[in-house]
Amino acid sequence: MGEHTHEMVFCIINSGFSETVMDAAKEAGARGGTVMSGHGTANKEAEEKFGIPIQSDKEILMIIVKKELKDDVLSAIYKVAGVDSPSRGIVFSLPVSATAGIKD
Amino acid sequence: MSDDNEIKKTAKRQKEQKTTNLSPIKLELVVTVVEKKKADFYADLIQSFGANVQIKVLSKGTASESVLDYLGLAETDKITLFSVVRKDKIKPLMETLEEKFRTIKKGRGISAVVPLSSVIGKLAFGFLSGEQRMIEGD
Numbered sequence: 001m002g003e004h005t006h007e008m009v010f011c012i013i014n015s016g017f018s019e020t021v022m023d024a025a026k027e028a029g030a031r032g033g034t035v036m037s038g039h040g041t042a043n044k045e046a047e048e049k050f051g052i053p054i055q056s057d058k059e060i061l062m063i064i065v066k067k068e069l070k071d072d073v074l075s076a077i078y079k080v081a082g083v084d085s086p087s088r089g090i091v092f093s094l095p096v097s098a099t100a101g102i103k104d
Numbered sequence: 105m106s107d108d109n110e111i112k113k114t115a116k117r118q119k120e121q122k123t124t125n126l127s128p129i130k131l132e133l134v135v136t137v138v139e140k141k142k143a144d145f146y147a148d149l150i151q152s153f154g155a156n157v158q159i160k161v162l163s164k165g166t167a168s169e170s171v172l173d174y175l176g177l178a179e180t181d182k183i184t185l186f187s188v189v190r191k192d193k194i195k196p197l198m199e200t201l202e203e204k205f206r207t208i209k210k211g212r213g214i215s216a217v218v219p220l221s222s223v224i225g226k227l228a229f230g231f232l233s234g235e236q237r238m239i240e241g242d
Contacts, residue, residue, distance in 0.1 A: 035165075036161050036163045099198070099216045100199075101212065
């Protein structure tokens with residue numbers, strides 16, 4: 001505890017793609033994740049401007065990984081679920097300052 | 105010209121004062137994933153460490169269908185708790201959670217802490233941090 005050893009990877013994707021994303025993350029070393037449901041709020045104008053149709057039902061996948069695995073997990077997810085893929089994934093990570101219940 | 109300098113100096117002093125007026129209390133976001141049935145227990149536990157705001161989100165674990173069938177499990181329903189806790193309470197909270205995750209029957213879970221970089225609004229900050237003085241406007 002105290003030093004920054006883990007990262008929390010968030011992946012916002014269209015509904016139904018969480019298993020695909022999780023498989024990719026697991027291949028890069030992640031062990032498990034949690035899926036929450038959400039609703040996208042992108043507006044019509046943005047859809048037309050970027051030419052990307054927005055499906056509003058979203059899944060938010062949250063994966064906690066060791067700091068050294070973060071880059072591999074992010075790029076593995078991006079390959080299968082980037083913004084130009086059908087899942088239209090937005091992937092980012094946050095630093096975790098302490099954890100409990102996570103085995104090394 | 106000297107007036108200009110005076111104004112600049114005053115502005116600089118005010119800016120410095122503003123910086124030093126920032127609260128020394130830091131807040132963190134605690135994200136905890138537990139079994140649905142144990143969510144209330146863990147929410148109460150985290151509340152006892154001064155969390156005034158907690159959000160419960162119905163979630164699912166990511167064990168695949170094939171693994172669930174193999175293990176004979178029907179559901180993976182979880183609750184994700186988002187709780188705002190003061191930084192000085194994080195260490196005892198995480199130690200308690202670690203112990204509860206290990207010892208409570210079907211009470212396994214994970215928890216991770218993400219620092220909050222800013223909060224706007226004195227009242228909101230007072231509420232989140234449990235600082236009574238700020239709520240009373242002292």
